[in-house]
Amino acid sequence: MMGGVCKMLKRPSKFEDVVGHTHLIEFLKNHVSGGTLPRFLILEGDEGLGKTTIAKLISLALCCESENKPCYTCKTCTDIMSNVIDKNMETKNVKLFNMSINGGKDSAKDVVDNFNLGVSGIKTKVILLDEAHAMSDAAQEVFLVDTEYLPSNVYVILITTNSYNLIPTLKSRAFSIKLNKLKKVDLMILLKDIVRERNLNVQGGDATLGLIADWADGKPRIALNLLSGFQSNSAVSADLIKEFIGYVDVDDVIDLLSYLGGSMTHGLMYINSLHLSDGILDICLEVLKIKKGLASFKLNMDDALKVRTKLANVDEEVLVKFIYEFAALVKVNKRGLIASFIKAHPMYSSLVDFNPSILQEELQQKSDLVLEEPDYSERKAPTMESLLQNGSIVEVF
Ligand SMILES: [Zn+2]
Structure with missing residues (x-):
C-alpha cells in the first residue's frame, strides 16, 4: 500500500483531502500555480507519512492543463487521478519508478531516457523515483548531469525515507522538502x-x-x-x-511487581487478569532503574513515585530474579509469566522445601477435583482457574 494521508480510506486525490502538512501544501500550491516550483525535488520523511501520495498530487498539479492548477476536472487531471493516484499506474505525464527494485546503474540510464517530453504531445512530465535511497552510488552518478539540465516542463521527484544515502553532489542539486510527522x-x-x-x-x-x-x-x-x-x-x-x-499500562506492571513483595496467591490471581504483552519486560527494566536510583526516560515522575511507594517492599534482588526469568522466555505467555513470578517470589524457597507428594495426597482426598492435564488444543494460555483446578500448578513448583 502506498498512500496514507487520506481523509477516507480511499487515498486523497486532491490537495484538499490531505490532513496536516498545511504549510507544505500551501507552499506547493503557490509554487505550482506561479510556475516557480524547482524541477528537481527530494521529498523526504519517515515511512507512512504519505510522501508518495503528496508526490503524486504535486505531479497532478504540475500536469494540469487548466490555468487554475490543479483543476481536478481536465482530461490530464482525471487521467492522473484514476490511474496514478487510484491504481499506482503510470500515464503519459507521470512516470513511476521504484528504485528498490531498479536501483542499479543500468536502470538509472533507463530512467534518464525519460527526462524529455518525447513525441507524445504532452506539455508536462513528472518522473517519480520512489525508495530513492536504494540507488547505488553509480546509479546516482548517472543522474548528476541530467538532473542539472532538465528540460523545461520535465520534473524529477526523488522520494526517500533517508536522504543520507544520497550522494552529496546529487542532493545539492535538488530542492529538499522534509515531511514532518502529523500532530x-x-x-x-x-x-x-x-x-x-x-x-x-x-x-x-x-x-x-x-x-x-x-x-x-x-x-x-x-x-x-x-x-x-x-x-x-x-x-x-x-x-x-x-x-x-501490544500496549502495556505502566500501572498494571507496577501492580504486578508489587506482589513480589506480598502475597503469592494474590499475585497469581492478578496475573490471571493481566493483559500480556512483550512490552512488560521493557517497563520492568525501567522500574528496576528507578529502584536503583537511576533516571528513567520512559517513565514519568508519577510513575517513579508509584514505583517508590508501591514497590517499597520488593527487594531489588527479587526484581532482578523476576526479570532474569521473564527475559529468558521465548515467548511472553501467561504460563511463563506465572513460572517467572513464582520462581522470583521470596516464598519460592519454602515451596521448594515443601514435598509436593503431600500436596498431591491432599488434592486427591478432595474427590471433586479433576486431576487431568489441561487442554492446550486451542493454543491459548491456560487460565489460572484451570491450572489450580487440575493441579498442574504443582508441576511448576
Ligand atoms: Zn486539470
Whole structure:
C-alpha cells in the first residue's frame, strides 16, 4: 500500500483531502500555480507519512492543463487521478519508478531516457523515483548531469525515507522538502473520519482513538492500517486496541511487581487478569532503574513515585530474579509469566522445601477435583482457574 494521508480510506486525490502538512501544501500550491516550483525535488520523511501520495498530487498539479492548477476536472487531471493516484499506474505525464527494485546503474540510464517530453504531445512530465535511497552510488552518478539540465516542463521527484544515502553532489542539486510527522490532533481527525465512514462502534470514544494516535507516533498510514483491520459496523474497544498494539499500562506492571513483595496467591490471581504483552519486560527494566536510583526516560515522575511507594517492599534482588526469568522466555505467555513470578517470589524457597507428594495426597482426598492435564488444543494460555483446578500448578513448583 502506498498512500496514507487520506481523509477516507480511499487515498486523497486532491490537495484538499490531505490532513496536516498545511504549510507544505500551501507552499506547493503557490509554487505550482506561479510556475516557480524547482524541477528537481527530494521529498523526504519517515515511512507512512504519505510522501508518495503528496508526490503524486504535486505531479497532478504540475500536469494540469487548466490555468487554475490543479483543476481536478481536465482530461490530464482525471487521467492522473484514476490511474496514478487510484491504481499506482503510470500515464503519459507521470512516470513511476521504484528504485528498490531498479536501483542499479543500468536502470538509472533507463530512467534518464525519460527526462524529455518525447513525441507524445504532452506539455508536462513528472518522473517519480520512489525508495530513492536504494540507488547505488553509480546509479546516482548517472543522474548528476541530467538532473542539472532538465528540460523545461520535465520534473524529477526523488522520494526517500533517508536522504543520507544520497550522494552529496546529487542532493545539492535538488530542492529538499522534509515531511514532518502529523500532530496528534490531525491523526485524530483522520481516525474519526474512518470511524464515521465504516460505522465503527468505538467504545470509550476519544480516549480509545487516542491510544491509536499515540502509538502511531505521527504516522497516518500506521494509524489507519490498524483501524482498517476492523470490519465495518464492528465494535472497537480499548482492550482490543491494546491487544493489537501490544500496549502495556505502566500501572498494571507496577501492580504486578508489587506482589513480589506480598502475597503469592494474590499475585497469581492478578496475573490471571493481566493483559500480556512483550512490552512488560521493557517497563520492568525501567522500574528496576528507578529502584536503583537511576533516571528513567520512559517513565514519568508519577510513575517513579508509584514505583517508590508501591514497590517499597520488593527487594531489588527479587526484581532482578523476576526479570532474569521473564527475559529468558521465548515467548511472553501467561504460563511463563506465572513460572517467572513464582520462581522470583521470596516464598519460592519454602515451596521448594515443601514435598509436593503431600500436596498431591491432599488434592486427591478432595474427590471433586479433576486431576487431568489441561487442554492446550486451542493454543491459548491456560487460565489460572484451570491450572489450580487440575493441579498442574504443582508441576511448576
Ligand atoms: Zn486539470
